[in-house]
Amino acid sequence: xAIEILMPALSPTMEKGNLTKWVKKEGDAVKSGDVLAEIETxxxxxxxxxxxxxxxxxxxxxxxxxxxxxxxxxxxxxxxxEDAGAAPAPAAKAAESAPPAAPSPAAAAAPAVPSTPAPxxxxxxxxxxxxxxxxxxxxxxxxxxxxxxxLRDAMAExxxxxxxxxxxGEEVAExxxxxxxxxxxxxxxxxxxxxxxxxxxHGFAGVGxxxxxxxxxxIVEFMTFNFAMQAIDQIINSAAKTLYMSxxxxxxxxxxxxxxxxxxxxxxxxxxxxxxWYSQIPGLKVIAxxxxxxxxxxxxxxxRDHNPVIFLENEILYGHSFEVxxxxxxxxxxGKARIARPGKDVTLVSFSIGMTYALKAxxxxxxxxxxxxxxxxxTLRPMDVPxxxxxxxxxxxxxxxxxxxxxxxxxxEIAAQLMDKAFDYLDAPVLRVTGKDVPMPYAANxxxxxxxxxxxxxxxxHAVTYR
Amino acid sequence: MATKKPSARAAAAExxxxxxxxxxxxxxxxxxxxxxxxxEKAGQMYGMGLIGGFCHLYIGxxxxxxxxxxxxxxxxxxxxxxxxxxxxLSTGMDAKGVMAELTGRRGGLSKGKGGxxxxxxxxxxxxxxxxxxGAQVSLGTGLGFANRYxxxxxxxxxxxxxxxxNQGQVYESFxxxxxxxxxxxxxxxxxKYAMGTAVTRASAQTDFSKRGASFNIPGEQVDGMxxxxxxxxxxxxxxFAREGNGPYILEMQTYRYRGHSMSDPAKYRSKEEVxxxxxxxxxxxxxxxxxxxxxxxxxxxxxxxxxxIREIVNxxxxxxxxxxxxxxxxxYTDVLx
Numbered sequence: 049x050a051i052e053i054l055m056p057a058l059s060p061t062m063e064k065g066n067l068t069k070w071v072k073k074e075g076d077a078v079k080s081g082d083v084l085a086e087i088e089t090x091x092x093x094x095x096x097x098x099x100x101x102x103x104x105x106x107x108x109x110x111x112x113x114x115x116x117x118x119x120x121x122x123x124x125x126x127x128x129x130e131d132a133g134a135a136p137a138p139a140a141k142a143a144e145s146a147p148p149a150a151p152s153p154a155a156a157a158a159p160a161v162p163s164t165p166a167p168x169x170x171x172x173x174x175x176x177x178x179x180x181x182x183x184x185x186x187x188x189x190x191x192x193x194x195x196x197x198x199l200r201d202a203m204a205e206x207x208x209x210x211x212x213x214x215x216x217g218e219e220v221a222e223x224x225x226x227x228x229x230x231x232x233x234x235x236x237x238x239x240x241x242x243x244x245x246x247x248x249x250h251g252f253a254g255v256g257x258x259x260x261x262x263x264x265x266x267i268v269e270f271m272t273f274n275f276a277m278q279a280i281d282q283i284i285n286s287a288a289k290t291l292y293m294s295x296x297x298x299x300x301x302x303x304x305x306x307x308x309x310x311x312x313x314x315x316x317x318x319x320x321x322x323x324x325w326y327s328q329i330p331g332l333k334v335i336a337x338x339x340x341x342x343x344x345x346x347x348x349x350x351x352r353d354h355n356p357v358i359f360l361e362n363e364i365l366y367g368h369s370f371e372v373x374x375x376x377x378x379x380x381x382x383g384k385a386r387i388a389r390p391g392k393d394v395t396l397v398s399f400s401i402g403m404t405y406a407l408k409a410x411x412x413x414x415x416x417x418x419x420x421x422x423x424x425x426x427t428l429r430p431m432d433v434p435x436x437x438x439x440x441x442x443x444x445x446x447x448x449x450x451x452x453x454x455x456x457x458x459x460x461e462i463a464a465q466l467m468d469k470a471f472d473y474l475d476a477p478v479l480r481v482t483g484k485d486v487p488m489p490y491a492a493n494x495x496x497x498x499x500x501x502x503x504x505x506x507x508x509x510h511a512v513t514y515r
Numbered sequence: 516m517a518t519k520k521p522s523a524r525a526a527a528a529e530x531x532x533x534x535x536x537x538x539x540x541x542x543x544x545x546x547x548x549x550x551x552x553x554x555e556k557a558g559q560m561y562g563m564g565l566i567g568g569f570c571h572l573y574i575g576x577x578x579x580x581x582x583x584x585x586x587x588x589x590x591x592x593x594x595x596x597x598x599x600x601x602x603x604l605s606t607g608m609d610a611k612g613v614m615a616e617l618t619g620r621r622g623g624l625s626k627g628k629g630g631x632x633x634x635x636x637x638x639x640x641x642x643x644x645x646x647x648x649g650a651q652v653s654l655g656t657g658l659g660f661a662n663r664y665x666x667x668x669x670x671x672x673x674x675x676x677x678x679x680x681n682q683g684q685v686y687e688s689f690x691x692x693x694x695x696x697x698x699x700x701x702x703x704x705x706x707k708y709a710m711g712t713a714v715t716r717a718s719a720q721t722d723f724s725k726r727g728a729s730f731n732i733p734g735e736q737v738d739g740m741x742x743x744x745x746x747x748x749x750x751x752x753x754x755f756a757r758e759g760n761g762p763y764i765l766e767m768q769t770y771r772y773r774g775h776s777m778s779d780p781a782k783y784r785s786k787e788e789v790x791x792x793x794x795x796x797x798x799x800x801x802x803x804x805x806x807x808x809x810x811x812x813x814x815x816x817x818x819x820x821x822x823x824i825r826e827i828v829n830x831x832x833x834x835x836x837x838x839x840x841x842x843x844x845x846x847y848t849d850v851l852x
Contacts, residue, residue, distance in 0.1 A: 056562025059778035060569065080555060081772075081793070092780040099559040118564055171846040214664070240664065246694070251653050251687025258657015258671075261642055262592070264664060282684075285647050286654060293633035295626030296849040298642065330850050354852040 050124040051100050055109070057118045058087065058094045065089045067113045067122060076104045078125060085111070085122070102127050176430040178383035181345075190371040198340035198372055199229050199305075199361065202347035203267060205377070207237055210265065213351055216243040216252060217269030217306075226271045227307060227366055253279030253304070257286045260302040260356075267351060270306035273322045273360065280325075287356035288331030303350045305359035308336070309401065309451050312364065313495060316487035321452035323399070326358040327428040327461070333382055334429040336360040338403040340370035342426050345380030353382060360428075362401045385432035387439070391419035394509050395439040397462055398449035399425040402500070405481070406449045409505035418513060428458060436462060437470045444475035445512040449505055454482040476512035481505050533747045537810040543585065543742045544802045545820050547577035550601040551799055552828045553610055554773075557600065557617055561777045565836055566617045570631050573601035575772040578798035579704055580605040582745025583672060586753055590667065594642040594655040595674035597632035598704075598771075602674065606639040610831040620838035627841040628849065640669075649682030651675060652701070656688040659699035659762070670698040670756045678709025680723055686730075689762070693730040696761040700752045701727070703766045704739065710775040711783040723766035732762050739767030740796040770796070 055065065066088040072078055078098040085096045105124035109116055116122065193201075207213045214237075219226045221234040221244040234242040245252040249270065256266040270276040276283065287300045309321035326334045333355055337343040343361070350357040372378070388403065389410050398406040403424050410420040421439050425432065440446050446466055448459030459480035466478050484498045535543065554572040561570045573580075576598075584605040587593075595602045603613050608624065616623030617631050624634045632646040642658060645651040655673025662669045679685065680703050692699050703723045707714055714721050724734035733755070737748040745767065752763035770792045774781040781789075806812040 054563055056559075057564045058562065060567060062778075089778075091778065092782070094778075094780045096562075097555075097558070099555045118562075171843045173847050246687070246690055248687040248690065250684045251656075251691060254650060254653020254684060255657040255660050255688065255691060258594075258642075258654035258659075259661045259664070260657070261654065262658050262661035264661050281647060282650060282653060286645070286650055290635075290643070291852055292849045293625055293629040294635040294643070294849075295624065295628050296852070297625070297637055298635045299852045333851070 050105050050126045050130070051102070052121040053084065053096070053098075053123045053125060055116045055118050055120040055122050056087070056096055058089050059091055062089050062118060064115045064117045067109050067111055067116050068093065070107060070111045071095075072104045074104055074107055077128075078102060078104055098125070100125050103130070105130075176383060177434070178381040178427075178430075178432065181380055181384065181386070182378075184373045184375070189374040191374045192369050193340050193372050194367055194369050195337075195340045195343045195361070196227070196229055196366040198344035198370075199347055200231055200233070202344045203230070203351070204233060204236065206348055206351040207233070207241060212263065213265045213267065214241040214243065215267040215269060216245055216256060218245055218247055218271050220244060220269050225269075227363060229361075229366070230269065249275050249278040250282065253282040254286065256302055257282050257300055260287070260300040261290065261298050265301045265351060267303045267305060270304065272318060272363075273306055273308040274318050274320055276304065276306070276322070283356070283358070284329055284332075288329050291355070292331060299354050300356045301354050303347070303357045303359055305347070305350075306361060307363040307366070308360035309362055310483075310488055310495075310499065313490060313492065315490040319488035321450070321483065323360060323428055323450065323452050324457045324461075326360075327431070327458065329429075332356055332358055332429060333427070334358045334360065335382060335427050336400040337426055338365065338388075338400055338424050340368070341372045341378070342380060342386070342424070344372055345378050346382065346426060348377075348379045349382050352379070357382075360400060365401055380426075383427045383430040383432060385435040386424045386426055387421065387435075388424045389420065389422040391421035391443070393419045393443055394421070394445040394447060394513055395436065395443045396420050396422045396447050396449060396505065396509070397425060397436055398422070399428060399458070400451075402449040402451055405500050405502050405505050408502045409509065412502065412506055413509055416515075418509060418515070420509060425458075431461070431465075433465045433469065436466065440466060440470045441473045444473055445509075446474070446478045447481060447505065447508045447512060448478065449481045449500060451483045451499060454480060454485055457482055476514070479508040479512055481508050533743055535743050535805075537806070537812060539585070540802050540806050540810060541812065541820070543578075543581055544799065544806060544817070545824065546581045546584070546605060547742065547799045547802065548820065548824050549610070549827065550577045550581070550604050552824050553604060553614070553831065554600060556828045556832050557614065558773065558777065560614075560618065560832060560835070566631070567619065568630060569597070570617065570777045571598040571775065572773045572777070573598055573771070575792065575798070576704060576706060576739070576769045577601060578742040578745050579702065579739045579767045579769055580674075582742040583702060583749045585742075585746045586749030587670075587672060588753070590640065590669040591753070592640045592642055592655075592658045592662075592669060592671045593674070594651045594658060594671065595644070596648060596651055596676060596679060597644070597646050598676070599632065599634065599644045603634060603636070603641055603644070606636065606641045608634070608636050608639050608641060610827055611834040614831040614835035615838050618835040618838070619840065620835060621841045621845070622834060622838040626845060626849075628845070649675060649679040649684055652679065652682070652685045653688045655701075656692050656697060656699055659692060659697035660695070662698050663695065668757060670700055670753050672700050672702060672753075674702045674704060676709065677703065677705040677707070677714050677718065677723060678712070680726055681709075681718060685726075689727050689730045689732055692762040693727070693732050696759060698756040698759070699762040700749070700756050701732075701762060701764045703764065704769055705766055706769050706771045708771070708775070708783065711779065711781075713783065724764055727762070727764045732764055734764030734766060736766045736768060739769035740792075740798045740801070742798060742802060
């Protein structure tokens with residue numbers, strides 16, 4: 049039985065083409081791989097190769113024909129000895145599945161069997177809801193420790209708990225960490241699990257992701273997230289997207305951590321806040337803690353998580369001390385904001401070092417009789433939008449505080465979320481206090497101007513409370 | 516561990532060709548023919564609009580993955596770039612699942628969410644299927660890292676092309692692999708063209724077996740059109756890596772008959788060049804001639820294999836054409852675990 053040769057689509061966008069030349073004639077023997085004809089697309093002239101073997105039966109579209117729609121039968125191939133005019137086989141292999149009247153590749157790609165669920169079953173994003181913080185039993189001893197110590201303890205505890213957890217990065221082992229976050233880990237866990245890498249962010253991020261694909265649980269330290277720009281392809285294209293692209297088969301349990309944002313007087317290339325960048329990516333979780341307790345509880349959670357987690361620390365906060373509950377296994381939920389200070393007049397939303405401005409401003413504002421509710425996001429993705437909405441329902445006003453740039457920033461996202469979910473509760477526009485829209489300057493006075501300030505937060509609150 | 520490290524030159528001088536038994540040649544013939552016929556069918560289905568986007572065919576390069584697979588052991592991992600259909604079929608991944616992924620259907624190996632360039636199989640230790648040129652080299656080095664961490668005796672076979680060989684992260688990975696003595700065999704599939712750019716126009720050093728020289732990684736050039744040479748070299752490289760000596764580079768000199776992707780008319784090379792490779796060096800034809808002439812295998816037996824392969828490929832095409840598209844509810848699944 050004859051097999052139809054169809055006008056092929058030869059690019060992702062081709063819908064029709066010109067049949068410029070027949071290389072084979074009716075009656076010619078053809079075998080798989082032989083060039084049958086030439087076709088001109090909008091981009092190039094391409095050859096049509098035979099897939100089936102036999103004799104070229106009838107040419108249905110003569111050469112020189114313009115605008116031949118994709119999937120139009122252009123010739124038939126018949127078996128040796130068969131009548132060249134034989135009717136095409138009704139079951140011309142996969143060809144039958146392409147609807148005969150469908151000229152465009154898009155239409156042809158529609159499923160052959162109408163068993164696809166009706167489009168009324170429109171998928172909607174899952175609603176994420178994180179559990180509340182675990183109860184800290186009354187009478188639990190509180191220990192004062194720095195963020196630095198809390199981070200180290202979190203890693204050490206998780207490495208004791210799970211032999212698949214290891215830490216790699218520049219200067220993490222023998223040097224004890226460029227910022228001393230990995231202090232003592234080499235001594236306790238040895239060089240197999242605490243690994244100094246060459247200065248090669250792109251490469252070692254990829255090695256970490258590959259190890260995670262094989263089932264290990266790497267903690268990849270970047271000396272700063274500024275250097276992780278070298279590695280961002282592996283973080284996003286390899287770590288964040290693989291679970292989806294593999295249909296759920298291959299996951300990456302990996303933590304990328306290190307200081308993010310401005311330190312002090314290190315200028316533009318070492319002072320960028322990547323919060324908004326990573327928080328945009330589906331497939332990542334993004335954490336940016338402020339307190340030592342949150343740093344510890346959330347880093348432990350991040351290491352246990354089955355997904356790639358971006359853990360954004362802050363160099364200036366490393367030396368800040370906070371109370372941390374002394375518990376054997378203090379793990380906090382990812383995706384849950386914390387009300388750092390209750391209030392009723394305005395909602396301040398911040399995270400990481402932004403909290404220092406927000407909390408100081410709230411203190412000043414209280415003296416003026418304005419009670420600000422301060423929300424520490426802690427996790428940027430998934431963002432605890434319900435917590436912000438709940439607070440704004442009470443206060444009717446919102447100011448966001450971050451060191452990152454204004455355009456498409458975390459504050460911009462919060463403003464958009466509130467427009468969508470709390471518009472009727474707002475008594476004033478949402479205002480953003482952010483880093484200025486410039487590369488970070490080096491000069492001390494300019495650097496100060498480029499960063500947010502307590503005064504700016506207070507001014508924004510005055511504006512939204514009409515005082 | 517004391518290591519005997521052949522220099523690139525010494526390794527290349529070793530006898531490359533070891534003869535195959537009739538059974539080995541039959542197995543190689545069957546595996547290579549499956550890839551060839553599968554790819555031809557994929558090209559046809561692309562032409563019919565059943566496969567969308569990019570589609571990079573492996574036709575001409577079949578001996579590389581088949582020969583390597585014959586040298587590998589259970590547990591060894593495979594990772595490659597986007598010209599990945601042959602690698603998947605050679606690891607034993609189901610032709611139906613691969614083809615249904617090409618058509619973006621729910622029975623595809625990635626449930627229709629990955630497409631031609633992004634498929635995985637934990638069961639077959641195949642780690643993709645990566646669309647970013649060179650990314651798989653760092654990832655494959657990471658697989659080798661995991662093997663060493665676990666001391667499981669497995670080797671990561673990391674494939675990439677002559678184009679990817681110029682990416683920076685390749686050399687970052689070479690450095691760490693040698694520094695930490697990771698069990699990785701880097702297989703550089705030199706098919707002479709990085710998309711439309713000939714090797715000589717893109718590479719200062721066109722002997723890719725030397726690309727690890729400054730990291731002390733041994734390498735050799737292999738006739739990638741001869742499945743026996745590939746298997747022999749693969750066995751040497753795998754043994755070297757498995758014994759704890761660190762990584763090894765194999766430059767497979769091969770050729771792709773088709774364009775870079777389906778939409779590439781391949782005007783950057785002459786028809787004569789392609790025809791010469793097809794008639795004089797075709798990896799499948801070499802085995803076919805050997806089977807008929809040296810091994811005295813009957814035409815009938817080869818015809819039976821041809822028919823069996825066509826049956827597999829047609830069944831895969833049929834499945835991939837009739838399988839429904841993914842349920843819309845799948846849009847939001849597998850983002851996080």
